[in-house]
Amino acid sequence: MSKVLQNLLYTESHEWLKVDGKLGRMGITDYAQEALTEIVNIDFVVDAGAVVKKGDAVAVLDSVKSSNEVYAPVSGKIVEINSGLKSALENINKDPYGSGWLVVIEITNPDETKQLLNAEQYTKLIQQ
Numbered sequence: 001m002s003k004v005l006q007n008l009l010y011t012e013s014h015e016w017l018k019v020d021g022k023l024g025r026m027g028i029t030d031y032a033q034e035a036l037t038e039i040v041n042i043d044f045v046v047d048a049g050a051v052v053k054k055g056d057a058v059a060v061l062d063s064v065k066s067s068n069e070v071y072a073p074v075s076g077k078i079v080e081i082n083s084g085l086k087s088a089l090e091n092i093n094k095d096p097y098g099s100g101w102l103v104v105i106e107i108t109n110p111d112e113t114k115q116l117l118n119a120e121q122y123t124k125l126i127q128q
Contacts, residue, residue, distance in 0.1 A: 002031035002126060005097055009073070009113055010122035016097065017073045019113055026073055027101040028061070028092065031126045036063040039092045042085050045069075046103070050078045054112050058103050061092070070102060074112040080104035 014032035
């Protein structure tokens with residue numbers, strides 16, 4: 001069973017967001033990394049300073065199974081990219097909610113977080 005953390009918000013496309021004031025740290029969920037299996041490459045399609053809209057791709061993850069885009073759960077400015085993943089890709093699989101985070105977004109429209117799923121809603125989604 002995939003791990004779902006209570007203090008995070010989730011998208012239906014299996015990204016998580018941890019909101020801390022105006023900043024949101026995001027990554028892929030435990031469920032997503034299990035479905036992808038071993039991740040073999042990450043390609044960030046945005047740079048720090050880029051402005052993204054909710055739903056824009058921020059990265060492409062290649063696994064032994066497939067290639068998948070990762071989408072911004074909210075609109076904002078990319079303020080940090082986890083460049084350490086290039087040399088420690090396994091962190092996405094081993095610790096998706098910790099050292100496997102992808103980017104930090106400065107949230108420009110906090111109301112968008114209300115459209116995300118809470119832990120209970122996300123758990124129901126992945127159990128369907």
